[in-house]
Amino acid sequence: MTTPTLLSCIIFAAEVAGLLTAVKAIMETRTAQGAIAWAVSLLALPWIAVPAYWIFGRTKFAGYVTARRAEVLKTSAVARKLAEEFDRQRMQTKAGRQEELLLERLAKLPFTAHNRAELLIDGEATFAAIFAGIAAAKEYVLVQFYIIHEDGLGRRLRDALIERARAGVRCMVLFDEIGSGRLRGYCAELRAAGVQIAPFNTTKGPANRFQINFRNHRKIVIVDGRVGFVGGHNVGDEYLGLDPQIGPWRDTHVKVEGPVVQCVQVAWLEDWLWATGETPSNLNWRPVGARGGCVGALCLPSGPADELETATLFFLHAIHSAKKRLWIASPYFVPDEQFISALQLAALRGVEVRILIPEKPDNALVRLSAFSYLRETEIVGIQWFRHHRGFMHQKVMLVDDDYCAIGTANFDNRSFRLNFEITMVFYEHAFAQQVADMLARDFADSTPAAAHELDRAGFWFRLKVRVARLMAPVQ
Numbered sequence: 334m335t336t337p338t339l340l341s342c343i344i345f346a347a348e349v350a351g352l353l354t355a356v357k358a359i360m361e362t363r364t365a366q367g368a369i370a371w372a373v374s375l376l377a378l379p380w381i382a383v384p385a386y387w388i389f390g391r392t393k394f395a396g397y398v399t400a401r402r403a404e405v406l407k408t409s410a411v412a413r414k415l416a417e418e419f420d421r422q423r424m425q426t427k428a429g430r431q432e433e434l435l436l437e438r439l440a441k442l443p444f445t446a447h448n449r450a451e452l453l454i455d456g457e458a459t460f461a462a463i464f465a466g467i468a469a470a471k472e473y474v475l476v477q478f479y480i481i482h483e484d485g486l487g488r489r490l491r492d493a494l495i496e497r498a499r500a501g502v503r504c505m506v507l508f509d510e511i512g513s514g515r516l517r518g519y520c521a522e523l524r525a526a527g528v529q530i531a532p533f534n535t536t537k538g539p540a541n542r543f544q545i546n547f548r549n550h551r552k553i554v555i556v557d558g559r560v561g562f563v564g565g566h567n568v569g570d571e572y573l574g575l576d577p578q579i580g581p582w583r584d585t586h587v588k589v590e591g592p593v594v595q596c597v598q599v600a601w602l603e604d605w606l607w608a609t610g611e612t613p614s615n616l617n618w619r620p621v622g623a624r625g626g627c628v629g630a631l632c633l634p635s636g637p638a639d640e641l642e643t644a645t646l647f648f649l650h651a652i653h654s655a656k657k658r659l660w661i662a663s664p665y666f667v668p669d670e671q672f673i674s675a676l677q678l679a680a681l682r683g684v685e686v687r688i689l690i691p692e693k694p695d696n697a698l699v700r701l702s703a704f705s706y707l708r709e710t711e712i713v714g715i716q717w718f719r720h721h722r723g724f725m726h727q728k729v730m731l732v733d734d735d736y737c738a739i740g741t742a743n744f745d746n747r748s749f750r751l752n753f754e755i756t757m758v759f760y761e762h763a764f765a766q767q768v769a770d771m772l773a774r775d776f777a778d779s780t781p782a783a784a785h786e787l788d789r790a791g792f793w794f795r796l797k798v799r800v801a802r803l804m805a806p807v808q
Contacts, residue, residue: 351379354386433631435650436758439643440633442599447622448591448630450759452739452767456573459566459586460486466556466588467493473503473616475555475601479512479548479741480567483519485575487568491519495526505613506530507604509549512567531608533753547637550741550752552586553601558617561594563587563632563757564739565727574723579695581723583775585662587739587757589630592620596632600755603634629760635742636753644742645749647756649675651732655684660731660772662689664724665743667702672744673709680713689775690782692721699745705799707784718779725775728756729768735760737768 355375359368374382433444453459467474474497481487494504506523508516510532523530533549554562564586566572574582589597595618606612635643652659652675659679666688668676680686688710694700707717730738740756742748759765787795 348379350383351375354379354383358386432654432760433629436631436633436647439641439647440596440631442596442632442634443592444629444631445592445596445620446629447626448589448593448628449623449626450628450630450757450761450764451588452764452771453562453564453586453588454771455584456486456566456582459562459564459584460489460573462586462588463554463562464489464493466554466560466562467497470497470502470556472557473505473613474557475505475553475598475605477507477549477551477553477601477604478568479509479550479552480569481506481508481513481516481519482567482569483516484570486570486573487519490568491523494523494528498523498527503613504528505605507533507549507601507608509533509535511535511548512550529609531605533604533608546751548747548752549604549636550748551600551604551634551755552741553597553755555594555598555601558594558598558619559590559621561589561597563589563597563741563755565741572726579724583720583723583725583727585727585729585739585771589757591623591626591628591630593630593632593757595620597755597757600632600634604753627761628764631758633738633740633756633758634754635756637751638753642750644754644756645671647738647758648672648730648742648744648749651730651736651738652676652679654736655679655686655732656682657733658685658687658731660685660687660689660729660769661744662725662727662729662772662775663744664691664694664726664728665696665699665745665748666690666706667699667745668706669746673706676710676715677713680710680715686710686715687718687776688715689718689720689725689772689779691725692719692780693724695724701800703782704787704790707782707787711784717782718776719782720775720779722778729772731765731768731772733765734769735762735765737765739768 352375355372358375359372375386437444451462453462474494476490476494481490494506498504504523504527506528508530513532515532516530520530535547535549552562552564552566565584566586570576571579572582572584574580576582598616598618602612602616633643633647635647649671652672659676676686690703694703703717710717728740728742728744732738736759738756738758740754742752742754742756748754
């Protein structure tokens with residue numbers, strides 16, 4: 334075959350691949366705008382757009398839903414015991430039954446009463462509580478983090494798990510291989526001591542082989558099915574504020590006790606099953622009310638395997654339900670138009686809407702995008718604050734006086750549609766007041782942001798802001 338003929342065949346094959354992939358994009362892309370953008374790119378620039386689509390274009394994670402429902406939900410030790418215990422113990426929380434039912438249908442897990450929740454502010458308090466919990470473990474420790482670094486904090490976690498494993502406690506660890514890397518030496522040390530450790534394996538299965546756009550962003554520690562930890566911290570020295578280039582690290586975790594721990598355990602088990610193909614036996618599936626526990630709590634796992642956009646629907650509902658105040662803290666605040674409209678409506682209803690973001694995000698596109706929202710939100714009274722004491726990484730939302738959420742989900746497209754996330758929802762006045770006090774201190778450590786900042790900027794900066802806004806769906 335001559336060179337011109339070979340080149341013609343390659344060009345023809347690329348165009349066919351672009352056409353077929355464009356059809357797939359039109360059929361599967363969530364929005365009309367996204368479908369048009371992909372279709373035009375795939376037809377005009379198939380050399381670039383075809384591999385980009387197969388890496389970044391999909392929004393559904395293949396295989397996970399089937400595995401989860403075929404294995405986890407049919408396991409009598411999980412589904413039957415949980416259902417029986419929760420039905421027997423069910424008491425309406427302060428959320429109200431209609432609200433409970435809505436959230437239960439989103440989470441596919443029950444809204445639980447008789448929980449205790451402890452706010453853990455910043456890394457020292459968070460990891461002191463986590464290590465104390467691990468040291469007290471009698472039966473098992475379940476661990477999951479998006480990032481585990483083999484640094485000082487990572488080695489402390491390794492040593493804590495090895496000590497428990499040698500004492501006969503089962504220890505199982507999940508990590509995201511994109512966020513953490515392969516951790517070969519780290520994993521070898523843990524396995525040699527009897528700790529089971531595995532990457533989440535986002536590229537598992539033929540349909541996901543080239544799909545590196547999904548992440549498992551969850552951070553979970555469970556001790557004996559009695560105590561759970563969920564929040565924004567990963568395992569790395571920077572989360573203790575020890576990275577001199579980043580400085581202080583502002584983050585929030587929560588410790589929970591009570592029936593909601595079993596729900597967090599379901600989320601961990603789903604991920605372990607996907608990663609390893611194994612269902613651990615003899616986990617504690619008997620929910621027991623925490624002593625003195627009066628907090629209503631729901632565990633809301635979300636991710637690209639869900640039939641619905643679970644995180645999107647939850648946060649939209651929370652915004653629409655606000656009557657008095659809505660405070661949102663997120664390091665990556667890059668929502669789409671439906672969220673901006675919902676926030677505008679909340680402000681027009683008279684809700685005090687405050688948005689807390691870092692002064693210096695670790696992502697240039699995120700920083701630029703934030704400027705683009707100022708004018709359209711400021712005109713309805715929405716207040717923006719930039720936290721200036723180090724890097725703010727917490728993901729916290731407060732609605733009115735009794736309702737708050739703490740978890741791993743950022744306010745962006747990736748957390749709403751591409752990442753596996755977990756959000757803890759709490760209904761209880763005293764705990765919500767603790768969250769309000771915490772956020773009030775954060776606002777005091779912040780500088781108000783205003784639209785006139787963009788007005789004073791030059792043309793090229795304003796252009797970069799608009800381009801960053803156009804790229805919001807991929808941030």
